[in-house]
Amino acid sequence: MRLCDHISEINKKDEKALSVFLTAGFPEAKNFSDLAISILDSGADLLELGIPFSDPLADGPVIQNSSLIALENKVNIKKVFEYTSAIKQKADKPIVLMGYANPIVHYGVENFFSDALNAGANGVIIPDVPIDEYDSFYGCGSKGLDTIMLTTPYSTEERIQKADELSSGFIYCVSVYGTTGERVNFSEETIEVLSKTKSIIKKNKMLIGFGISSAESIKSIAPVCDGVIVGSAVIKRLFEYREDKNLSKVTSYISSLKEACIKS
């Protein structure tokens, strides 16, 4: 099933899609697939799998640090594909790969897309390839993999339309100015901008990311989106899990987020 159909199915049940970001190979390279499956089983609808990079420009300190640990754990693109197949074998939910341009270019863009597809990935997000560089990067075609472009509160109507045109699957709508990381609340102004963005997007589903960390924050933005992406808040809890080995704290957190997606 393609990404947009999957999200539509969820929306039909009057639910918002919950996408959870994990840095591949964090906190441990060993058993990472099992961890990801537990997260999916506890309520995540989609998995966003981060390919670690030494210089993650769009990320705040929490994801940066997880990325560095994953690199110390010797995680590379090949390993990310292994995780993808392993997870797919046990959980029938979409996986979107999120990675910065350089490791992908180094791997070979065309090979990356084919191998990602073979591994079972559904889509790809490359935060440092904006629509201006779409042709230079995706020129070879994405081999049936969904390509997900980003919008921000600063994006003009024209750019949102362009992102909508170039994307398949969904649009990743960045909620706030800044890098990834938890924030307390969304202002009325933010909600208004998000709602305007939603009205411009015609073709794709819209998932909101950056700054979402609680059931409350999900409820506040649910009316203006088709789903949410939670990253840093999960990674932060995985840092705790790394110390106390208590996975149930993480899985019950995910369940509480999904609950907010249903009830909102």
Add this chain to the structure above:
Amino acid sequence: MIKTNNYISPDIKGKYGKYGGKYVPETLINALEELEALYKKVKDEESFIAELNDLQKNYNGRQTPLTYAERLTKHYGKAKIYLKREDLCHTGAHKLNNTLGQILLARRLGKKRIIAETGAGQHGVATATVCAKFGLKCEIYMGETDIERQKMNVFRMKMLGAEVRPVSSGSKTLKDATNEAIRDWVANVKDTYYIIGSVVGPHPYPMIVRDFQSVIGNETYTQMLEHEGRLPDYILACVGGGSNAMGMFYRFLEEDVKLIGVEAAGLGLQSDKHCASLTLGSDGIFQGMRTYVLQNEDGQINEVYSVSAGLDYPGVGPEHSFLKDSEKVSYVSVTDDEALKATVDLSRFEGILPALESAHAVAYLEHLMPKTNRSQIVVVNISGRGDKDLNTIIKYTEEKL
């Protein structure tokens, strides 16, 4: 602002051949477009040019001399050697050429807060200086390793009223300071202007910084004709990010002059302790640009090294990558040891203490001069002075003794 000749770059998308571009998070696109539109509008405006020229002359101390290095020339007994004296710019290096231009852009955009990254501290000082002059809030990102080896410049920035923000991620040097500055900009793009210090980053920065630095080459061109009635045969400049080299080379790209960029080979090209991005790097996407990058087999950016904090960078300006591939410029490298020897040599022969960065260009004379003859002319760009490096030089000399 400066029209030279047939060489035109970048193209409309900010590409130098396949290099350059705008590989940044979507959040920054608006700010980059706004900057590009403003720059296109003002660069040929008389009032802008007049304001910048006045600052360059009466504040920065331009034009800088082109000095005939008489004793150094005699020492080699080959081509005549001239030195372009960017070390005499206000604040001690070519960096102010760029920050003066960019602060005028920031003012026209109405931005109240200025951020910058710095390696050796020279760009940080040059940014803090223009912020003091124009009364703008200034925050400088600097790697902890660099803070340690460039204490004097850290103190200078604080004296100038800037806040120095230590960066502890990665290799704690220029690359990491740049990442943090970009993250700050992503978060505060509304009221903040980011003054990039070299010909790096996303379009339009490499073009803007090159244009502001091209005053170096433009002056050299005129001065060479005054001194010798002809253009030089060779021009040498050091390359880290590559702003002094780009500023020097740009005017000469279509002339019959051999242009040589000198990178830092650190402890040697065979060691992994160097930062010779053009010599040993490969095609990559880094900090907003496609360019030559030092990276590992998985496309992770390497931690690089040079005794000179200003060259310690795993990437290089995209236009240099283009000039390398199109063979308009040759890129070579010299080691820490060679650069340190050149620092002492230039001090003793000419009474000029070069920055360790600039000393890399001087050091290449050892390789180049034997191939020249007495009828030829070589120009070396002395991009900065070495006062800031005395601690490093003392430490190094003591270790060697």
